[in-house]
Amino acid sequence: MTTRAYNFCAGPAALPEEVLKQAQAELLDWQGRGLSVMEMSHRSDEFVAIAETAEQDLRDLMQVPDNYKVLFVQGGASQQFAQIPLNFLPEDGVADYVDTGIWSKKAIDEARRFGNINVAASARAQDYFAIPGQNDWQLSKGAAYLHYCTNETIGGLQFDWVPQTGDVPLITDMSSDILSRPVDVSQFGMIYAGAQKNIGPSGLVVVIVREDLLGRARSSCPTMLDYKVAADNGSMFNTPACFSWYLSGLVFKWLKAQGGVEAMARVNHEKQRRLYEYIDSSELYNNPVSRSARSWMNVPFTLADAALDKVFLSGAEERRLLNLKGHRSVGGMRASIYNAVPLEAIDALIDYMKAFEKEHG
Structure with a gap:
């Protein structure tokens, strides 16, 4: 029997060994049902229970307030770079972005395809080795939202504070540090995270979004990219990434046990x-x-x-x-x-x- 190596991959990243063993044990026969989760209808009572349990465990772990929807969607965090302005940026509006590294810049470049983007602050002058203090930020009046990345996976730059934006919704990419330490979800309009670092395998994105922000999507927004559609359909408007969702749920159970x-x-x-x-x-x-x-x-x-x-x-x-x-x-x-x-x-x-x-x- 081989010994597992120590895996320092940035993503897809290490998964808890206990989770992999449970998935292995259930791979062919999930809880005596005679089939794999990968073969199970996402509309079945069994999978709906898996999905609902995963959501509740994540809510418990992050103390998500009741007025937030928790979505399990596809497309990766990179798809959110377009999905966010399509849902929250009016065609004649402006959104503020903070540039702290490669993933921030990718989000900015993609958002510019859909509207007016103001780079309120950039770490470029510090060679992306430090984060500008908020007193130096140039925020827009009446911005639709402010977007930033809590942790830059490539550059290793991480916020240890939460920007204060008043009534402007704060949207953050937490792909690489979600669930690593406590955050106050109520400070954010939306949190999103690709699963393949601290949540589970790739193919899934967790979105935690305040309910009052839903229903603002542009008329040109594709149905599949409308967060309200996802929320109204329990993240099952189409067939979701069932196995990734199931494995993420096992990770949430593991986190609770820790x-x-x-x-x-x-x-x-x-x-x-x-x-x-x-x-x-x-x-x-x-x-x-x-x-x-x-x-x-x-x-x-x-x-x-x-x-x-x-x-x-x-x-x-x-x-x-x-x-x-x-x-x-x-x-x-x-x-x-x-x-x-x-x-x-x-x-x-x-x-x-x-x-x-x-x-x-």
Whole structure:
């Protein structure tokens, strides 16, 4: 029997081993029904119960207020970049966006296809290593919404504060840090997150949207992209990503068994503390991100000599420390340490980094 490796992939990312084992046990015969969840009608009582339980568990984990709809939709977070302006930006209106990295820029570029977008703040002047304070933001009067990304998966830049927008709805991409530590959902008009990092497998997006924002979609908005249609149909206007939804529900159960989001926050704090502490003490490794804006989930780092990158990655593979290569746009290394990555994986990575530095430093 092979031993599972430590997986530092940015997404699709590590899933809890307990969840995979349960899915494996139920793959051919879900709870004695004689068929797989993948073969089950999404209209059946059995799958509707799976879906409703998953939603309630997520509501419990995030303490979602009753006046918010929880949707399980398809298309990935990138589809939301178009779906958001189609639903919330009037054709003669303006929306504010904050640019803190590659995913923010992708959201901005896509939104500009549908209307007037004001970049209220950008981390470009700080080389995307720090987040501009809100006092320096240039917000629009009467903006339809303000959009930002809580955690930039590629650059490792994360907000440790929530922007204050008054009556302007706050919309955020939480794809890579949802469920990693508590958030006050009531501060947001909408939260969305691709599943493949902290929720479950790819193919699913969780949307948490305040009810009063529904019903604002443009007449040109495709039916499938109207959040109100999704809400009115229990996220089943068409056949949903049933297996991804089911697996996400198992992850929510697992999170509850760990003690919920508060307990995960304590573990995640310790994981990132240990890794950054070692990087900062090293003469071989470097992380340039401002300490107040360092991601808990995605830790990029470089070696003093880039010629050692391939050697480092080869050695990591031999030790079954997988997917540490940085994104092609920035290079270097990146350790994605989502909820399902255990503390033992961080210690194993640090031990390897120490041994590598001793040999090559």
